[in-house]
Amino acid sequence: xxxxxxxxxxxxxxxxxxxxxxxxxxxxxxxIGPFGTTGPLQAGVGGAISFQAGSGMDSVSGTxxxxxxxxxxxxxxxxxxxxxxxxxxxxxxxxxxxxxxQDFALDSRAVLSARTSHQFQGSGEFVSxxxxxxxxxxxxxxxxxLPAISSGSFFGLGFMDFFASHNQFVVVPTxxxxxxxxxxxxxxxxxxxxxxTIRIANTAVDSANLVLGPPPPPPCDTIDFNRDGLFPDDxxxxxxxxxxxxxxxxxxxxxxxxxxxDGLFPDDTDLLTFLRVLAGGTCAP
Numbered sequence: 001x002x003x004x005x006x007x008x009x010x011x012x013x014x015x016x017x018x019x020x021x022x023x024x025x026x027x028x029x030x031x032i033g034p035f036g037t038t039g040p041l042q043a044g045v046g047g048a049i050s051f052q053a054g055s056g057m058d059s060v061s062g063t064x065x066x067x068x069x070x071x072x073x074x075x076x077x078x079x080x081x082x083x084x085x086x087x088x089x090x091x092x093x094x095x096x097x098x099x100x101x102q103d104f105a106l107d108s109r110a111v112l113s114a115r116t117s118h119q120f121q122g123s124g125e126f127v128s129x130x131x132x133x134x135x136x137x138x139x140x141x142x143x144x145x146l147p148a149i150s151s152g153s154f155f156g157l158g159f160m161d162f163f164a165s166h167n168q169f170v171v172v173p174t175x176x177x178x179x180x181x182x183x184x185x186x187x188x189x190x191x192x193x194x195x196x197t198i199r200i201a202n203t204a205v206d207s208a209n210l211v212l213g214p215p216p217p218p219p220c221d222t223i224d225f226n227r228d229g230l231f232p233d234d235x236x237x238x239x240x241x242x243x244x245x246x247x248x249x250x251x252x253x254x255x256x257x258x259x260x261x262d263g264l265f266p267d268d269t270d271l272l273t274f275l276r277v278l279a280g281g282t283c284a285p
Contacts, residue, residue: 021049022064022079022102029094030060040103040177041077043070050083057195060086060096068104074211077104079180081204084122091192098184106176110213114173116141118149118182119165121203128193129157133186135198137164139206140181141171171208180206218261220273220283225259226251232278240274 022039026032030053041047046067053060062084069076079102088094124133132155139146146169151162184204190196224231226239228251239249244257244266258265260273260283277283 021047022066022100024049024051024064025099026051026053026060026096027099028096029088029090030054030096032060032098038101038103038179040105041066041068042105043068043075043107057087057089060084062098062200064100066102066104070107074209075107076210077102077178077180077206077208079182079206080202081120081182081184081200082202084200084204085197086186086188086199087195087197088188088190089192089195090188090190093187093189096186098186099182100184101179101181104178104180104208106173106178106210107212108176109215111173112211112213114171114208114210115168116146116171116206116208117165117167117169118146118206119163119167119203120149120151120184120200120205121163122151122161122198122200124154124160124162125197125199126155126157126160127195128191129155130191130193131155131196132189133160133196133198135162135164135187136185137204138183140179141169141206141208142174142179144169144171173210178208178210180208182206217284220261220277221255221259223274223277225249225274226254237274237278240271244271 021036023034023036024032025034032051032053036049048063048065050063063082065080065082067078079100086096118137118139120135120137132153134151134153136148136150138148147166149164149166151164154160154162186198188196188198223236225236226249239254243249243254257270259270273283
């Protein structure tokens with residue numbers, strides 16, 4: 001059985017490469033891959049990879065797209081099956097199972113909430129009322145398996161539209177890598193009456209939307225304010241107070257007065273934080 005794999009459009013943004021491609025595996029009436037890697041896909045990066053197997057009226061082809069978008073307060077992942085066509089003229093039912101796996105790199109900020117969804121929409125194209133088809137999908141986000149969705153059987157002469165979805169299922173990320181593992185199952189029953197086809201334009205998709213917390217506060221400077229290599233000692237405190245009052249440091253290269261690195265200096269908070277850390281406390285109150 002002829003197999004073609006076409007890597008296409010892997011760099012939607014500068015710096016993307018084939019190493020970012022999702023792992024795609026097809027089994028059943030056609031064998032596809034496995035090919036690609038899981039990533040992880042970094043924030044601000046996306047791409048696509050295409051596949052093809054079989055020939056003529058007994059073939060399958062499609063494209064897998066993946067994106068990792070981030071903003072100041074949120075992050076979103078998509079894993080999409082698009083431009084998909086599965087056709088057959090077989091006298092007996094044929095099944096194709098397509099598995100797609102992609103890892104997405106999480107932002108370093110805390111995830112306050114995460115919601116996910118998966119869906120598909122497509123059409124069956126039949127030249128005989130004897131023909132029928134069916135599509136179903138399972139999806140796992142992190143360690144959570146979402147409820148399976150199915151079109152049920154669709155049949156009849158002409159074009160038969162189908163749709164299934166499950167939305168807003170809460171998923172808790174377990175580490176800094178978010179994995180989506182989606183499996184599509186397609187069944188065609190051409191009944192030997194001509195070509196039967198399942199098509200998906202661009203609406204077979206997994207998505208996850210994360211609300212992010214504020215970035216962690218910057219770390220404080222070293223308590224060795226005068227950079228003489230000795231700390232903690234009284235001279236660091238004396239030099240800090242001297243410079244705070246507008247005087248000169250006793251050493252040639254003291255740190256700046258923004259001890260807590262909040263961008264505001266000189267201010268009382270820097271002094272209070274310096275005294276707290278000097279006494280053995282933490283940078284954050």
